[in-house]
Amino acid sequence: MIQTEFEFTLPKGYLDEQGNVHRKGIMRLSRAMDEIVPMRDPRVKGNPAYATVIILTRVITKLGALDEITPMVVEGLFASDLNYLQKFYRKINDLEDEGVSTNTDLGT
Template sequence: MFQTEFEFTLPKGYLDADGNVHRKGVMRLSRAMDEIIPMRDPRVKANPAYATVIILSRVILQLGALDEVTPMTIENLFACDLSYLQKFYRQINELEIEAEQPAEQPSPSTIEAIDLP
């Protein structure tokens, strides 16, 4: 059996309305639908970069003591934490291209769905 869930620790952490900081979390591997469904969302149609927010909210299973991770949670992350999660997402889903590895490149649509402009 292969690993489908990965623990992470945010550099700064999500600061909730009560002043609690949530840093430790779990992200699962992405499925095709995690990248397809956001493309139907009107917020993504208006701003393609918003796909990142929706995708991350779908694949993050746990963040600290939060009951759920919503798009609003992702919207309120510090920029360094959002960047960290984007890199982590690409890493665990094997979307990173190693310089010394002449492997197939992921399709541009997959990369653009998670990259911010």
């Protein structure tokens, strides 16, 4: 059986409006649609780097006690946590640099 969900712990954590910190989460493996759908989003068309936000919103299934992971949540992450999640995404989806070039914005 293939593992499709992976637990993670953010270095700093997402700080919500009530001052609660959310560090532990779950990310699922990405599907092709997770990288295709964001390309249709007008925010990505205006700023290709925004694809990272949309993709992470789609693949993070749990973060602390949050009910929902939205683009605003991902936008609100500290830079170190965003960097951590980008690397984690690449690792669990076997996108680590092995001399093969990929076109995913999550690798930049």
